[in-house]
Amino acid sequence: MSDVLSVVDAWVYAELSGDSQLATLVSGRVYEAQAPKGAEYPMVLFHVQATAPDVIAVGTFRIFSEVVLTVRAISAGSGYGGCREIAKRVDEVLHGGRGSTEYGTVLSCYRERPIKLPPESVGDLQYWALGGVYRVIARGG
Amino acid sequence: MRMEIRDIKLNDTKLRALPDRFRSMGDALVRRTAYWIEGKAKTLCIYDTGFLRSSIYTLDSQRGGTPADAARAMARSKLEARGLPGRPFSAPPTPPKALTAYVVVGAEYGAFIEYGTIRSRAYPFLTPAFEAARPEWEEGLRKLWAEVDR
Numbered sequence: 164m165s166d167v168l169s170v171v172d173a174w175v176y177a178e179l180s181g182d183s184q185l186a187t188l189v190s191g192r193v194y195e196a197q198a199p200k201g202a203e204y205p206m207v208l209f210h211v212q213a214t215a216p217d218v219i220a221v222g223t224f225r226i227f228s229e230v231v232l233t234v235r236a237i238s239a240g241s242g243y244g245g246c247r248e249i250a251k252r253v254d255e256v257l258h259g260g261r262g263s264t265e266y267g268t269v270l271s272c273y274r275e276r277p278i279k280l281p282p283e284s285v286g287d288l289q290y291w292a293l294g295g296v297y298r299v300i301a302r303g304g
Numbered sequence: 305m306r307m308e309i310r311d312i313k314l315n316d317t318k319l320r321a322l323p324d325r326f327r328s329m330g331d332a333l334v335r336r337t338a339y340w341i342e343g344k345a346k347t348l349c350i351y352d353t354g355f356l357r358s359s360i361y362t363l364d365s366q367r368g369g370t371p372a373d374a375a376r377a378m379a380r381s382k383l384e385a386r387g388l389p390g391r392p393f394s395a396p397p398t399p400p401k402a403l404t405a406y407v408v409v410g411a412e413y414g415a416f417i418e419y420g421t422i423r424s425r426a427y428p429f430l431t432p433a434f435e436a437a438r439p440e441w442e443e444g445l446r447k448l449w450a451e452v453d454r
Contacts, residue, residue, distance in 0.1 A: 196425050196426075197420075197424075197425045198422070208420070210420060210425065210426050211428075212418075212419075212426070212428045212431045212432075213428055213431040213432040213434070213435040214432075214435065215435045215438060216438070216439055231431055231435060233419055233420075233426065233428075235419065235420075237422060278419060280415055280416070280419060281412075281415065283416070283421055283422055285422065285423070290421075290422045292419075296431070
């Protein structure tokens with residue numbers, strides 16, 4: 164059975180980077196864990212926030228795993244306006260989604276809570292982040 | 305035939321006591337879980353000066369705002385004792401009612417550690433602690449209901 168985290172990462176990346184509306188909004192800037200140095204804004208960043216105990220049947224048979232994932236839309240500017248539409252689209256793409264990847268299957272994905280982080284100031288620029296924490300239930304292939 | 309029934313009463317004392325007993329057991333479960341999450345979050349959070357770790361505290365129905373103030377004072381005094389500057393500490397939330405508890409991260413930058421920033425990756429500590437408490441919490445709920453059904 165493949166690593167379930169690879170299933171989740173691959174599926175989320177494919178869903179977000181494959182969406183045409185999101186591609187227009189962030190010009191394909193979808194990154195896992197950390198954006199590359201010098202990356203432009205706005206962007207979508209996602210990372211594993213936590214994992215839950217696997218659901219195991221009799222013996223060691225693993226039924227599925229739960230992964231808690233944070234997805235943030237980040238923009239540079241003067242307010243949350245720059246990332247609001249992106250976060251909304253991210254939610255439309257992920258919430259209620261399911262599908263398969265070469266590594267395994269995502270059985271369900273739903274948002275557990277929205278997040279709105281306080282702005283970060285770096286030099287004269289301010290960065291704003293909106294997004295959500297999603298619970299993804301997946302099985303390795 | 306005439307039959308008199310005397311001295312037979314429906315005693316609902318136990319029944320009336322049930323919600324209170326259930327409530328107090330539930331509250332104990334909530335408090336126990338919250339303190340467990342606090343402890344786990346403290347072991348999972350990244351450590352530099354120790355401010356983040358010492359700023360994590362729990363508010364429950366039996367411990368209101370005073371411990372929050374104590375936690376804040378403790379965190380500041382620990383820093384000052386080591387000659388480190390004080391850092392922002394978010395205001396404690398309103399003390400919770402029964403069946404509610406807050407695990408609070410006092411350090412204002414806690415959210416940036418938990419969710420990451422534009423420059424650094426996330427170092428989650430609170431969500432994993434919460435997830436780790438889930439099996440114990442569900443087991444506690446199961447026992448609670450079994451007790452109520454008895």
